[in-house]
Amino acid sequence: MTEPPAVRRLLIALTFFLVSVLLLLPLAAVLIEAFRDGFTPWFRAIRDEETRQALRLSVLLTLCAVPLGALFGISAAWCLSKFQIPGESFLHSLLDLPLAVSPVVIGMALVLTWGPHSPLGRHGTILFAFPGMLLAVLFVTFPYVARELIPVMAIQGTEEEEAAALSGAGFLCILRRITLPNAKWALLHGLILSTARSLGEFGAVSVVSGHIRGHTITLPLLVEMFYNEYRLRDAFAVASLLTLTALLTLTAKTTLLRLSQRRTAALTCRKNPL
């Protein structure tokens, strides 16, 4: 801390200003716009049949995508952190792919892979229906759980697993009683992030959904639809719903972080009574 106090204060002020203008102001604007005419119109927009369909679909997608993503994420993290496997670095960069590629491109890629003319999509309705949208959400949320777990599991090494195996525990028992409890904060963190992403995913889902009214519209798609139809108040009401879920997710994440730190702190206190 060698800077003079004036510089320090200026930098702090600048940071607050930028954060407010770039991040907080737009979010606040959404909320203000949504509640401009009070709660009654907001409620009407939320209770609209189209909104309820979109909410159901979004929640259903999340409920399917997050556990599946967690399953894939745990297996990927297990393989990459506990074993020496050929092509490890390649798999690592593959995990970053969904974050690096634009969601629209992912949507287009899914259309090509699962469309009616491809060998994979020929036999059933995948595109422009729930399965296709689930594939899109899985694609974009795949990295979150794995990326949270890998560093934690890698640091913890394999000795505890080996000790459990020599005590006579089987594979699933080791996973359930040793590996996952040790990585539970990272796992929860990953789950929260992938929940947030699967509720809010727009690009990839938009392409594969086909925008079939009353069938394949999720909350983010509904916002766009209302907006394009000049139903601004409804658009902002749904947008505020998404914003609130995002804030809820952030709160959950912060609380988790606190809880995990508190356990560590409690341990430190018990070790050093002074």
Next chain:
Amino acid sequence: MKLEVLHVSKRFGQHLALDQISFTLNGNPLVALLGPSGSGKTTLLRVLAGLETPDHGEVRFDGEDIRRLQTRQRGIGFVFQHYALFRHMTISENIAFGLEVKPATLRPHPTEIQRRVHALLRLVHLDWLADRYPDELSGGQRQRAALARALAVEPRILMLDEPFGALDSTVRKELRRELRRLHDAAGITSLFVTHDVEEACEIADQIILLHQGRIVQMGTPQELWTQPVSPFVFRFLGGFSLIPAIRRNGVWIAGDPFPSQRQAEGWTLAHVRPWDLLPAKPQENALTACVESLQTVGPRLRLRLHLPNSHIRLHAEWPTIPGPFAPPTPGTTVCVRPVRLWVFPTTPA
């Protein structure tokens, strides 16, 4: 239990970690796997535990190939170098783990598990820490907890990887006697990895000395000290000096020949232990040496000597005799006599 190791080899990339290891253990000895770092001792222990698969060879417990046995049936209690206690479980939960994961038909009743856990905690003197978490314990306490956990499954064989490596020297000494006591109480075969000669000699019945992935010598500590098979064994066990020696009338005699004489008359380099180089009166077999420096370490006097007009340096270690014994001072000369010389067929100079 009978442990047979047959021609076990293991390669990591270019490095041959284990090279045709074979040995058999009978009865229930406490065995030290001793060797310098990189000699393959930890790899050997991991192969015996089934944590690594050997490239060649077989490991048999009571005549059965361990690859045919499920991990549970192998009956191995393993103590890891860094203990590997389950960090999210209390000490008693750690110890109970091996009993709780048994299949329902073999699992003891919960009250029986509790009883056994407490018996083990008492055995390792940790009953007052039963509900603590591993990161609240000191190194020595974690080591005891890991031992109790390894013994909980009533193993046929107990394996310990550098069990005392991370502990301070007081706790080390205390715990190795503890290990001896627990080994005798459990009546099982125990194998522990160490690079510390003193540790191995103090508690082991048998020592397996490894070097570059091979067994150099296997035997009791006494056999290793009195019948070392190679210069490596001799040098690894303790301090030594190299001194020119020649065989006259069937006896090796140390001396300091002129360089020209060395080749011609069959001089060779003999090993001598510091405590075999004793003070002597000037006589035929005594050597005159200059004192470079000396230190008193407890009851021993350590001297660094060199022979006049030569590069030969000697280490001597004398007991400090009570009474009117004046230790030599640096710069003076003393007479020393090697009471025992070790000559190996091919002594590298």
